[in-house]
Amino acid sequence: MKQYLKHDEWKVIEDKFHPEFNEITESIFSLGNGRMGQRANFEETYTGKTLQGNYVAGVYYPDKTRVGWWKNGYPEYFAKVLNAANWIGIDIEIEGVKVDLHQATMHDFYRELNMKEGFLHRKCDISLANGKRLKIESLRFNSMADDESGAISYSITPINFSGPIQIKAFIDGDIQNKDSNYNEKFWDQVKVNASENQSFVWSKTKKTHFEVITGQEVQIYQVGQKVDHLAEFETKEKYSALTYNVKVLENETTTVLKYAVNLSSENYSTSEFEIKLSQYLSKITSKGFDQMLQEQALAWAKKWDSNDIVIEGDVAAQQGIRFNIFQLNQTYTGKDDRLNIGPKGFTGEKYGGSTYWDTEAYCIPFYLSTAPSQVAKNLLIYRWKQLDKAIENAQKLGFDQGAALYPMVTMNGEECHNEWEITFEEIHRNGAIAYAIKDYVQYTDDKQHLLDYGWDVLIAIARFWKQRVNWSENLQKYVMLGVTGPNEYENNVNNNWYTNYLAVWCLKYVQEVYQEISELYPKEANLKFEKGQFSVTELAEFEHIVQHMYFPRDEKRGVYLQQDGFLDKIIASVDHIPAHQRPINQHWSWDRILRSCYIKQADVLQGMYFFESDFTLEEIERNYNFYEPLTVHESSLSPCVHSILAAKLGKEDKSYEFYTRAARLDLDDYNNDTEDGCHITSMAGTWMSIIKGFSGQSVQNNLLHLAPFLPKQWKSYRFKINFRQDHLEIEVNREGVKVQNLANHDTEIVIHDKKYQIVANSTINL
The missing domain is CATH 2.70.98.40 (Glycoside hydrolase, family 65, N-terminal domain)
Structure with a gap:
């Protein structure tokens, strides 16, 4: 870590010239x-x-x-x-x-x-x-x-x-x-x-x-x-x-x-x-x-x-979250649906400034909660406009019948990444795009989007998953061979749990959307089905895969395995790695990394973060306790997911530790790579660490839920959030939780599983 920048609530300050760090400073001060x-x-x-x-x-x-x-x-x-x-x-x-x-x-x-x-x-x-x-x-x-x-x-x-x-x-x-x-x-x-x-x-x-x-x-x-x-x-x-x-x-x-x-x-x-x-x-x-x-x-x-997070009692944390929000606002304003969010934004050249799955998995929640709904919607329309190219990408790899594989890296919808273990195998990006549609519709209640844009994308993705799996006579299950999950320290594996789970979820979700738009917009939906040559027999094929997908699991530990054969590795926690060999991607050979048990970023835990309502708290904790000690967090996208899950599990100190790492990732140059540019999509994850982690924000049964806790390092924190037509300000302090309804209508909110009615322009203290 490099800690040459001064802590300040509203500024990032270099009060003495550090020429040895100049490229780092150029990135941070972009x-x-x-x-x-x-x-x-x-x-x-x-x-x-x-x-x-x-x-x-x-x-x-x-x-x-x-x-x-x-x-x-x-x-x-x-x-x-x-x-x-x-x-x-x-x-x-x-x-x-x-x-x-x-x-x-x-x-x-x-x-x-x-x-x-x-x-x-x-x-x-x-x-x-x-x-x-x-x-x-x-x-x-x-x-x-x-x-x-x-x-x-x-x-x-x-x-x-x-x-x-x-x-x-x-x-x-x-x-x-x-x-x-x-x-x-x-x-x-x-x-x-x-x-x-x-x-x-x-x-x-x-x-x-x-x-x-x-x-x-x-x-x-x-x-x-x-x-x-x-x-x-x-x-x-x-x-x-x-x-x-x-x-x-x-x-x-x-x-x-x-x-x-x-x-x-x-x-x-x-x-x-x-x-x-x-x-x-x-x-x-x-x-x-x-x-x-x-x-x-x-x-x-x-x-x-609209999007400040005010922290009392911790200047380093305050500077960190504001820096992250500042860079997100500089990078994308949502005015133009031809634009997307590059992993480095306007701060450097690494990753080509292109679009990755990071947008759908990490950035959209920030814009959903802090900006008009059209801002997040434009990110989805960007993908819808590139659907034809996604179908072409799949055709180049041998898929047909309208199957779509969205690119790992793109500017115009055409795949332009050339590492085979990522380009051909990191296919979970398809699932992230489908997940973003669900996230947007659930948050905004804009069901018209499913008819106008969402269905086209979802059915094409589902057709890809149907062709990408194959039936194993040995297991009497569907399997997914030759893939790379979010953890890129495992390449060309069979049955990556996260990818398999995401595929099954997509196939289930497309069935839900079919029922929903058929009921809400029967005439328009039928026209769309005819145009896309969709038949309900496809739903039965999807359901067969859903019911018969294989998920690797270790029954002894009660955890899902990252992929087949993961336990054939020598399992040793990260603290066995000498400090002078970290980060391992800068000190170890690629061969050694691939043979090790060490995880670049959340993989199984990424799936549990996305679909936490599918698992019991005990299941999440068992998997967290197994995988967290094996994770080196050498992807900027990793700490925030661990922070959110740790918060859910009541591991408040650990949640705060991961938040700090995410919030100050660039300011303190944790991974020795800030000179290449800032980690813009990780910055959205930092926002999620507070909003989805510390405050426990989620949407369930069309209601906004919160389950906040106050990190012991802070006196309080405060933020605003948009949810559908509601505009709320939430403060969490040592006395409790204060919720102010800023809208001219009454609303309901669930806090720690208890429902509260808040009248227009009023405040409740809990």
């Missing part, structure tokens, strides 16, 4: 607004350790896949969200010496991510090689109010000199993804231009032909007054700059205001690019930096009002 984002790179030149990163949502490139041995069915590419034009660049040169924080002498340094108002603030005091000393202060944000724009206020104060300095504000589109498989650059130039105080770079992706125009407008202020400096124009391949030669006076501040806009061909006609860019720049510059910053604060205040 900014975004759902449409665009970037890592916390310095505006000026920095020749030290850094990962330049600017990203535009929905724009990707099919990077040619790179594998050692090709197999039939492999995707030809890995889709990647692209490192786009760098719009934040401001180079400073003083008497021939360029400001470079890696080369300068650092007298003082301060950097903060202000999560309450959504901006990045930095101050430093440096000396250059030529003896010139100056202070730099920058503040920048990606606007939530104008979500295709960002703005920077960059100030320079000479400490020991007066004289000329050169300020160059630039846009650089000649960039390359760090994870480019063949060191290829993915952008071609369409046009560059510079005039007066504006310039732009217009680029087009190779192959996919997305176009993005990135423009800037620059203003110079000295001693608080705007000055009319004429810029020198510079353009070259994929690059445009505005250079200002200004005279500065000792101890007087010169400020550069830089306004920038990213427009994508996904949202604008390229024939209007230049006009729209000019209009957008005019709109934000007429507002001015201060008004934009004020609007940013108001936009964030609105978000925090």
Whole structure:
């Protein structure tokens, strides 16, 4: 763990420069607004350790896949969200010496991510090689109010000199993804231009032909007054700059205001690019930096009002959960059903910024409870729109009759992951998508969604499971061979319990949905069944699988086995691993990991978290007590599931321990990988640790249930939650539980298995 960042309830603070951790800090201090984002790179030149990163949502490139041995069915590419034009660049040169924080002498340094108002603030005091000393202060944000724009206020104060300095504000589109498989650059130039105080770079992706125009407008202020400096124009391949030669006076501040806009061909006609860019720049510059910053604060205040979790008595925990919520809000706003949630969001390049099953399993509950229902619904519509591609993916692997296999990794619905043990075998992702439909409908009561979208997806997934199982004459059961479960430290296994259980649940659920939409919408449902060539005989086939699926189990221990043969391994708890060999994925060979009993992330326990009402408390506890000591939690998605189950089992200290690990996973760099980007989907799991774990939130029989406890480290915690038409604020403190009904209608809630009626706009104390 690395604990160089200061604890603060609303800020993440680095009060001394740590160049050895700079890429970690760049990830943590990243900014975004759902449409665009970037890592916390310095505006000026920095020749030290850094990962330049600017990203535009929905724009990707099919990077040619790179594998050692090709197999039939492999995707030809890995889709990647692209490192786009760098719009934040401001180079400073003083008497021939360029400001470079890696080369300068650092007298003082301060950097903060202000999560309450959504901006990045930095101050430093440096000396250059030529003896010139100056202070730099920058503040920048990606606007939530104008979500295709960002703005920077960059100030320079000479400490020991007066004289000329050169300020160059630039846009650089000649960039390359760090994870480019063949060191290829993915952008071609369409046009560059510079005039007066504006310039732009217009680029087009190779192959996919997305176009993005990135423009800037620059203003110079000295001693608080705007000055009319004429810029020198510079353009070259994929690059445009505005250079200002200004005279500065000792101890007087010169400020550069830089306004920038990213427009994508996904949202604008390229024939209007230049006009729209000019209009957008005019709109934000007429507002001015201060008004934009004020609007940013108001936009964030609105978000925090609905989804903040307030913790009293534990600053580290408070900072952790707010950091997680902040990054979730920066990554996805739910405005566009063509967009989804990449595991790293706008914070790095790992995993290509593509869509994984993480969205359905971990993220949707957060948006269901904290945002209008359309936000979560758009994530489901994203998958529905890609159903044809999912059917194509299944066809490539030999499935037919409308069976769908949703991709493990995708941008456009086509599978683009090329590790065979994941691409072909980690098929549980199909089940997570079906589960998300159930989760959404149960939470919102939007049964129309089942008719309009859900049925199409569910029947295609069910047809996949029907073909993926096979009948074992030996066992007289259906079995599932050659799969990989969520625990990726077990590949190509037979009868992974989680996958088998999820498949059976899907087949049962599609039968339930058939009955429901047939009764609610008989005419429309029959038309849909005819269009999809559905026959009720399929339901009988599904039910036969449900009744005869094989589940590996150890009767002696009373636990479900992760897969066939799991007990053939040497079973030894994680504390047998020497500390210097952790994490094992960075110290052990893959062969050794696969032969060990150690679990990367919850597998059997993942299923029990999803379907906890299917199991007795004793069953859950036996399985938890067996598997938890074997789990190394080297997936970011693991601690939150253990936290939730530990809470259910009354293991409050253990639940809190796992919450802390999840909440501060990136802030403290638990797994030595934050430099690659933050773990956005794990952040949703952190939220679940409190809401589904500590507060025990669930939906049963159309009622919201809570079973809260208060961690002994806290004095209280408080959160708001949307459930259907209800808007509630819940506080758990040492005196008990307080529930406030914020809606104008009465509601019912179940707390610790007792039902309470709360009248409109009133509060109950328990």
